[in-house]
Amino acid sequence: MTEPEKRSAFSLFLAWVLPVLVLGIGVFGTILLINSRTPPKRIPPKKLVPLVRFHTAQAKEHTFKISTNGTVQAAHESSIVALVPGQIEWISKKLEAGLKVHKGEVLIKIDPRDFRTQIEAAKAGVAKAQRRLAEEKKEAQLALEEWKRSKQKGEPDPLLLRTPQIAEARADLNAARNNLEQAQRNLERTQVKAPFEGIIDSRLVDLGTWVGPGTPLFRIFSTDAVEVRLPVRTEDLAWIDLPSNGPAPVERTSLPRVRLSTQFAGKEVWWEGHIVRMEGKIDPKSRMAHLIARVEEPFAKAPPLFPGLFVRARIHGRRVAEVFEIPRMAIQEERFVTVIDSENRLHRKRVEILKKNRDSVIIGSGIQAGQRLLLSFIETVVEGMKVRTTGEGGAPGETNGGEEKK
Incomplete structure (x- = not known):
């Protein structure tokens, strides 16, 4: 084989055989590593149990208090x-x-001279009427004596005895006396007096x-007294012992108490009063009833309860036993609470809401004393769900429960 042929064969080896050889070695090594590895130990995931706050329900007597406001008016x-x-x-x-x-104190005097003149004229009229009546009676007596001397039979004619003339003279005298009384009243009216304190x-x-x-x-x-017109929701009327539609009794201890307060001269001041009546209709726009609070002797205390003051009112309603006052955040969907049992599991309960306050709710039934009510927000509450709890109301304390055990 010539030298050029050797070079060509070597180049062919480098281009095709060597890559295939390297690839085969790599595949073999990978398979060997996979088959020789040790599988990892399987560890089950931990379920995190939410940490929540709670409120312990306690039954107690409760006086319903209705908050409202109004403007003071003079009685x-x-x-x-x-x-x-x-x-x-x-x-x-x-x-x-x-x-x-x-x-009764005189505050204004009007010129009385014309009315004194009228009194004198009225007195003259009375004297004239008295004289005429006396003359008519005298004439009647003379006529009766003359009729008796004539020895006529029957009854004398009323005209003969001047009966109509006497009646007319007597009526004129009564009219003259009335004119005198009217003139005297007019003279008294020239002095304008205070009608009350x-x-x-x-x-x-x-x-x-x-x-x-x-x-x-x-x-x-x-x-002597001031009144305040207080708007109240109709559902709150159930907790107020309203007075009857008649006049308020003299003894006011039986009437619902109301405490009025306001800021005056930089200080918080208050006055005690009573609900004395309710207006006879419901406001058609606000659908509110209006109660009238009355405070006696409003100027006896310093500072006085001036008409025109805007005041806050707190009406003391009925006192009931065995109810629960719980934080408003414990209520879910307007009528449900979530109870945490002794094993720290959640259970949903429907409750009877008697009244809602700004920060609390009064519950009549649906829960029992000593039960723990969930306060923390949980996006999805599942029946029987496990939780951990902090101290009462979320205060720092020992936690109960922990990770949920399988």
């Missing part, structure tokens, strides 16, 4: 008007907004003003 507020015409000749120094006045809200006239009947003079509100 009595009046706009006082003039009853007689005339010019104002005197105004009390107390007739200023914010000043306290007493019942109160505080002046505003003065509407000044000295020298001419007024007529019906002219507004001033506004006044009472200080």
